[in-house]
Amino acid sequence: MxxxxxxxxxxxxxxxxxxxxxxxxxxxxxxxxxxxxxxxLAIMVMLFKEAWPTFAHFGFSFLYTSEWDVVNDKFGALVPIVGTLVTSLIAILIGVPVSFGIAIFISLMAPSWLKRPIGIAIELLAAVPSIIYGMWGLFYFAPWFANTIQPFMTENLGGVPFIGQFFQGPPIGVSIFTAGFVLAIMIIPFIASIMRDMFDVVPTALKESAYAMGSTTWEVVWKVILPYTKAGVIGGIMLGLGRAMGETMAVAFVVGNSLELNTGLFYPGATIASTMANEFNEASGLHMSSLIALGFMLFVITFLVLSLAKWFLLRLEKSQQGDET
Known part of the structure; x- marks a missing residue:
């Protein structure tokens, strides 16, 4: 060869x-x-299988009834579902603007010697265990909030038509609002870090061109940076929302763990995760099935929220492509 x-x-x-x-x-x-x-798929099948006795026994009424009576085996998921949605909404309303401000400051305004220390501090906050946030909220924030912020908000907003009913409740500190605020503190590092990374990948030429045309910093952010990074920004917000909806220990410390439905944000409440954490060890029979049904509902709610965000993002991209053509 x-x-x-x-x-x-x-x-x-x-x-x-x-x-x-x-x-x-x-x-x-x-x-x-x-x-x-x-x-x-395996998680969803397991949850549905274990929750089926509850769905078969109560039907759709499990979703819209507020009674939770362990003694008489009468269970309704309305209070934990509402508590989960409201605390997550409060967390997003507080956390997103703060995260956006932090990301903009680090990316565009902070001097070079300050960027790294702030970035490290934000990342360290993300690594703090949730139970630490819960203890801080219970022993420090809740008493201070009950003695200072809550009386001020109740006095000035409690009498406003319609919205005044949301600012009612006993001054005990632990409440739906307190849980939402603690959740906001917890998700800020995640959202701010992702926003900062997204803003940093915007080509310098685009930003400098906008500045050269006389644009202000806000105009550069609104017309250049946000359109370029909207997918990543929305993704970061959804990551924070998922963290808020599924958080357990921190919420269990400060939410009050009351399964009574109230319109006031300063009343104690409960979320799906906190209810499961508080009652799972002592549950059996239909009670256990109802708690697992709550877990299944949390799974479905999170899936629907993320799917809605993805659908919104696709619509936004198609709209932008239509405007460009």
Missing amino acids: SATEKDINAHLHTQSAGVIWDKVFKGTSFAFAAMVLIVM
């Missing part, structure tokens, strides 16, 4: 080995990707 034939055979052998390893790599990658869907 000549040297040329040996080289050709070696090359073909190398190509054959490369094709095999490429197929192995593709198959492994597909298996890892499919594992995510399989795990999610």
